[in-house]
Structures are given as structure tokens and as C-alpha cells.
Amino acid sequence: GAVVSQHPSRVICKSGTSVKIECRSLDFQATTMFWYRQFPKQSLMLMATSNEGSKATYEQGVEKDKFLINHASLTLSTLTVTSAHPEDSSFYICSSLSDGRGGYTFGSGTRLTVV
Amino acid sequence: QKEVEQDPGPLSVPEGAIVSLNCTYSNSAFQYFMWYRQYSRKGPELLMYTYSSGNKEDGRFTAQVDKSSKYISLFIRDSQPSDSATYLCAAGGATNKLIFGTGTLLAVQP
Numbered sequence: 171g172a173v174v175s176q177h178p179s180r181v182i183c184k185s186g187t188s189v190k191i192e193c194r195s196l197d198f199q200a201t202t203m204f205w206y207r208q209f210p211k212q213s214l215m216l217m218a219t220s221n222e223g224s225k226a227t228y229e230q231g232v233e234k235d236k237f238l239i240n241h242a243s244l245t246l247s248t249l250t251v252t253s254a255h256p257e258d259s260s261f262y263i264c265s266s267l268s269d270g271r272g273g274y275t276f277g278s279g280t281r282l283t284v285v
Numbered sequence: 286q287k288e289v290e291q292d293p294g295p296l297s298v299p300e301g302a303i304v305s306l307n308c309t310y311s312n313s314a315f316q317y318f319m320w321y322r323q324y325s326r327k328g329p330e331l332l333m334y335t336y337s338s339g340n341k342e343d344g345r346f347t348a349q350v351d352k353s354s355k356y357i358s359l360f361i362r363d364s365q366p367s368d369s370a371t372y373l374c375a376a377g378g379a380t381n382k383l384i385f386g387t388g389t390l391l392a393v394q395p
Contacts, residue, residue, distance in 0.1 A: 176328070202381065211293070213373060213385040214329070263328050267381060274319070274383060276328040 172198050172268030176277025183254055183284055191249045191280045193264035200266035203247035204274075205239060208261040220247050254284040288312050289376050291386025300395050304361040308374035308386045311355065315376040315384075318350050320359045323371045323388065332372075333359065364393045 173196040183189050193203060202221050206214040218234075220226040220241035228234045236258075238250040247266075251258055261279050268275040291308045298304055306320075317336045321329035333348035335341045335357075341348045349358040357374055371388040 204383070213291075213387040216382060216384075219382065261326070265383075273331060273334060276321075276330070279326070279328040281326060 172196075172273070172275040174200070174264060174266055174268075174275045174277040176264055176280060178280060179278060180281045181283070183282070185255055185284055186253055188250055188252045189254055189282060191251075191262055191264075191282075193247050193249075193266075193277050195245045195266055195268070195275075198266075198268050198275075199244040200247065200268075201244060202267060203241055204265045205237075205247075205249050206263045206265065208263060208279075214263060218249075251282065254282070256284045258282065259284045288384045289374060289386045291374055292389055293387050295390040295392060297392045297394060298364055300364060300366060300393055302364050302393070304359075304364050304368070304391060304393075306359040306361075306372050306374070306389050306391070308357045308376075309355055310357070310376050310384075312376070312378070312384075313355075314378040316378050317376070318348070318357045319375045319377075319383070320346075320348055320357075321373040321375060321385075322368075323373060325370075329373055366393045366395045369393050 175194045205217045208214045217232045218226045218228045220239045222241045226239035241247040263279045264277040265274045289310045320333045323329040338352045345362045347360040373388045374386040375383045377383045
């Protein structure tokens with residue numbers, strides 16, 4: 171089946187630094203990638219939608235200058251958390267539509283801890 | 286009001302029990318509905334996908350959608366300890382954006 175490979179699975183960084191999270195579609199072309207954030211015991215909240223070759227669309231309340239999204243190819247999308255702060259600590263998950271019947275495939279997630 | 290509402294639980298059942306998980310939604314534009322299972326510190330994995338009203342069965346899992354009442358359900362028969370996880374319902378429409386419920390934490394006791 172369709173696979174989205176997400177790396178790193180876990181990262182600890184110092185406050186003020188930047189962290190890049192990668193999501194690669196391994197056996198399909200990910201025209202669109204959805205980026206979610208999940209706080210403990212809460213549901214997934216959509217942060218932004220990226221389309222290959224165009225600017226990402228951010229959800230209300232999500233700072234586009236803080237969460238930089240690049241979708242330069244049909245198999246790779248990246249999320250960079252810039253100038254990270256402890257409140258950015260969360261579980262970040264990417265997802266892409268892997269078939270025409272509404273099947274979304276999720277990455278395994280990245281646990282970001284900002285200290 | 287959240288677009289997708291789900292009882293967060295936790296729900297604890299004995300092994301072999303029938304589990305019923307439910308969500309309600311408010312947006313009439315939602316066309317497809319999904320159930321995901323999420324183990325701790327892992328990404329969600331798709332369990333069931335249904336389009337419009339009706340039932341869909343896959344092994345021990347049955348998904349039910351009632352668009353007239355905006356109610357979606359997941360039934361798990363002969364529940365196993367390995368079914369212990371958080372179950373997330375999700376709904377989507379023409380925009381392809383998925384809206385998730387808060388998830389229900391299920392524990393199946395051996």
C-alpha cells in the first residue's frame with residue numbers, strides 16, 4: 171500500500187533554533203500534502219496544505235513565517251519550524267491523498283520537543 | 286460548535302466485547318467519512334472509509350454513516366487487547382481537508 175515516510179521521528183532542539191521535518195511519498199505522487207499538529211490528548215489540527223510547485227495554504231491562526239512549508243517535488247514536502255519555542259513542542263504529522271477514493275496516508279509523525 | 290464531535294473516553298471493555306464508537310458532525314457538505322486508529326506516539330492508520338450513508342464491513346470492523354442524523358459509528362466485534370488504541374473519526378468534503386474528532390481512547394482488557 172501507499173507509504174509516506176516521515177523523518178525525523180523524534181527531535182529535541184534548543185529554543186530559538188530551527189527544525190526541518192521531511193515527508194516523502196514512497197510509491198505514489200503526492201500532489202498535495204497536509205500538515206497536522208497534535209497536542210497531547212487532543213485531535214489532529216490541520217496547519218497547512220501544500221501543493222507541489224505552489225505556495226502553501228495556511229489555516230487561520232497558523233503563522234506562515236514560523237512554519238515554512240516547501241513542496242518542491244511530487245514526492246517530497248518539508249515543514250520547517252523556525253525560531254522554535256517550547257510552546258511549539260508537539261506531534262507533527264503529514265498526510266497525503268494516496269488514491270482517488272479518498273484514501274489518505276499518514277506519516278508516522280515527528281515528536282518535537284523544544285527546550 | 287466543533288465540526289466533528291467525539292467522546293474522548295476513555296473506554297474500557299473486556300476482551301471479546303463489542304465496542305461501539307461514535308461521532309457526530311455538523312457540516313452537511315461532508316461527503317466521506319473515515320475511522321483511523323492511532324497507537325501511542327504513532328501516526329494514524331486508516332481503518333475504514335465510507336462515502337455517503339450506509340454500512341461498510343471489513344473483518345471485525347463495521348463502519349456506519351447516517352447522513353440524515355449526521356452520525357457516524359464504528360463497531361468492533363470480538364475486541365482484542367491489540368485493539369487498544371485511540372480511534373479517530375474524520376470527515377471530509379470537496380476541499381479534501383479532513384476534520385478530525387478528538388479521538389476516543391479504547392482499552393481492551395485481557
